[in-house]
Amino acid sequence: MDQINSLIATRGFDRDLMDLDGKSILITGGTGGFGRAMVELIVSRFKPARLAVLSRDELKQFEMAAAFAGRCDSLEFIIGDVRDESRVLEAMAGIDVVIHAAALKHVPIAERNPGECLKTNVDGALNIVRAARRLGTPHVCSISTDKAVNPVNVYGASKLAAEKIFSAAAMDGGDTVYCSVRYGNVVGSRGSVIPFFNRLVEEGATELPVTDARMTRFWITMDQAVNFTLSSLALAHGGEVFVPKIATLSMLDIAHLVAPDLEARIVGIRPGEKLHEVLISADEARTTLELSDRFALLSEDHVDSRLRHLAAGAHGVEDTFCYASDTNPELIRVPRTVAQPRRAAAG
DSSP: HHHHHHHHHHHOOOSOOOOTTEEEEETTTTTHHHHHHHHHHHHHHOOOOOOEEEESSSSHHHHHHEEEEEETTTTEEEETTOOOOOHHHHHHHHEEEEOOHHHHHHHHHHHHOHHHHHIIIIIHHHHHHHHHHHHHHHHEEOOOOOGGOOOOOHHHHHHHHHHHHHHHHHTSSSSSSSEEEOOOEETTOOHHHHHOOOOOOOOOSEEEEEEEEEEEEEOOHHHHHHHHHHHHHOOOSSSSSEEOOOOEEEHHHHHHHHHSSEEEOOOOOOOOOOSEEEEEOOOGGGGGOOSSSSEEEOTTTTTHHHHHHHHTTTTEEEEEEOOOOOOOBOOOOOOOSSSSOOOEOOO
């Protein structure tokens, strides 16, 4: 995994992070991989007045508390679910910055349980916004996904709805600054293909299953993801969906990097999957601004935010612009140190 991280970490996104010293921060879904990495970053670089983690898994909270014991006196854990509006309101009381990472995100499971996915990903986003309005929370950032673009599955559709909820909230005239961050696959995150491949290798597999030889994905390291979130919070004026400039790798290259001596067996695309992912669609180009290391999507209604980004040096993109994994200028081709994995017959 270190080799993959070093390949794709072309930008650190670690400059100009939001200053969290003395701030009260809430991370929803904070016992997941992203949440733990965000807590690690905050504890390492800042001295928050309060750092609260909201999640519904008491075992993960217990384990995480042990892992961070003695490192941050302000770290606390709150049992609760973003589906519960009253509990969200309680958890957000006195909070300056909310990082909303709680989500149901396993694509096939969401396809089989769409109602549950919507309750967490859509109703949960609404509960965060309602609490922020009521409490006057200064900053709220939602974690989104490339699957929100032209969604073909329930998970993607639910995250698109969440983006729209946060963008619409920014037009309400309150003092809260709402934004979202949208990026691709996180290397090593729970449920991602790399830990799955590593487990197969450890179990003695003689081949790795690849859905399609042509498939590509955007990739971001966990360090990049948390840095990108905090730097986007610092840049936000309200209503933005921030998209990082990140690398693309094919699934065959990922398999080769994990186990260069194993063959790749083509098993077919799963329900709800795309051959390539898109971070910015052509339909979104007219509302997209380009910054040095990222893009900011803003609707026509976010006039003030757009003008402030333009004044800071951002510029529009071509009307035909589309940021897709197969046409990404930062598509990484992996040199083959051994013969390229052969494609065994499917089945």
